[in-house]
Amino acid sequence: MTMCPDGFSTRSRIAKDTLILDLGTRMRVLSSAPRGGGIRTARYILNHQVPSNPVRQATHSKWEHPARYLKRIAVDLGVDPDCVGLMTAVPMKQVVTCRDKADGLWVECFATVGVTNAVRAGEPPPREEADGTVRRAGTINLMVVTNACLAVPALVCAVQVVTESKTGVLRDHAVPSWTGRSGATGTGTDAVVVACALRGSGPRSDYAGTHTMIGSLIGRVVAECLTQGLARATEWTATHRV
Template identity: 35%
Template sequence: MTFQFSHKSNCQRSLQSLGEFAAVEHTSDHLMVYLQKPHQVLSSGVLNGGLQWVDGVLNLRVPKHTEQHEPAETTLAHYGEILGVTGNLVGMMTAASMGSYHLAKRVADGVEIFVLATAGFSNARRAGDKAEYRRMVSEPEEIGTINIILLTNACLTQAALVEAVMMVTEAKAAALQNAKVLSPVSGLIATGTGTDSVVFVNGFGPEVKFCGKHVLFGELMAQAVIEAVFGAISWERATYGGQL
C-alpha cells in the first residue's frame, strides 16, 4: 500500500499501517487517518459528525488558550486541506499531547479491530455530575479530552454501530476506573471528560449484527479500547502528573 502526502512539516512524522485499508500519520500536532477509499463513519466529531462517508479522520491538537476565534469546523477543514485530504473529512480537537497516542489491535477470524486513543483528563467528570453550564444549549469550552478512533474491516449494521458506541463508552469508563481517575466535582471515579469524542470507521468485510458483551467482537473491541485509553492516560499522568 502507498499513501501520498502533499504537505511539508517541520515536526517529526511517523506512518503506521492499519491493516489493508488505512494508515495513520502521527506527529506532535495531529493524528491523521488516511483511508484507501471512502468508509462509512459514525462519530461525534466537531467536523462532519454523525453518519457520514469519509476519506479521512483528523485528531488535531490545539492550544489550551488562544486568541483566535475561528470556528472549529473551519480550522479542521483548513488543516485537512494542508494535509492533502481532498474528500470528506471527520475532525476532532484536543489540547492533550499527541505523545499520549496509544494504539491497540485485536484480530480474530479474519476480523481486525484497531483503536487509537489520545487522552487528557483535566476536565474529568462522572456521568451525572452537576454541569457547569446551566442552559440546555450551552457549548462547553474545556479541552481536556479523551479522543477515540476505532477502525475495523468488519461491516457492522447500523444497529450494531449504535451498540458499538455504547460498548466503547463503557470500555472507556472501565479504563478510567482502572486508572483511578477521579471527578473533581463529585470526588467519585470519572467515566470520561466533558468533551470526549469517538469516531467509528466501519469496514466492508464480514457482517457483524451484534457487538455487545456476549459476543467475541464486543469482547475484543472493549479490550482494545481499555488498553488504548489506559495507555494514553498512563502516558499523560507519567509525563504531566495528575490524580493517583
C-alpha cells in the same frame, strides 16, 4: 501502517500537530466529531491538537467554529476536507494505538487521553468565567477502525461498547472528577469515532455487543489504549506540573 490480507489498510502519520488516519478507502463512520460528525462515509480521520483553552484567542475574539477550523487544517495538510475531524489539547506525542484480531475480524484503536477535565456523568457543567475561559481541557478522543461491515444498529452498539470500556478503565484507575468527586466516567469534551467496512467489502455483523466477538475485540483494544494513555497523561502532568 497496517496492511491486511482482506485488502484493508490503515495508514497513520503525525504532521503539524495532527494525527492523520488514512483508512485506504471510504468507510462508514459514526462519530461525535465536531467535523463530519454523525453517520457518513469518509476516508480520512484527523485528530488535531489545539491550545488547552481555545475558547478565546489572545485578542479575546470569538474562536472560529471547530468544523470550519478543521476544514482549513485538512486543506493545509493536503487531506480531503470531506473528512472526520477531532480536536484535543493532548500533545500528539501521547498518541497510543492497539490492535487485536480473531475469527477473520480485526479492530484497531487510536487514542489521545487527557483527564484534567474528567467528570462523572450527571454532574452540573462547569461555569464559564467572565473572560470566556473554562477549566483546562483534557479530552479523551477514541478512534476505532474495523474490517467488519457493521449494520447501523451495530455501529451504535459499538459506540456503546467503546464508552463502557473507557468508563471501566477510568473506574479501575480511580480517576476522580475535576470537582474531586470519585468515579469519573469520562471528560466533558470526549469524542468517539467508529469506522467500519461498507457493505460487501468486509465480514457482515448485525450485532456488536459485549457478547459478540467484534464487541469483545473493541472492548479490549479500547481498554488497552486507555490504560496506556492514562499512564502517559500521568507522566506528562507530573513533568509539566499541571
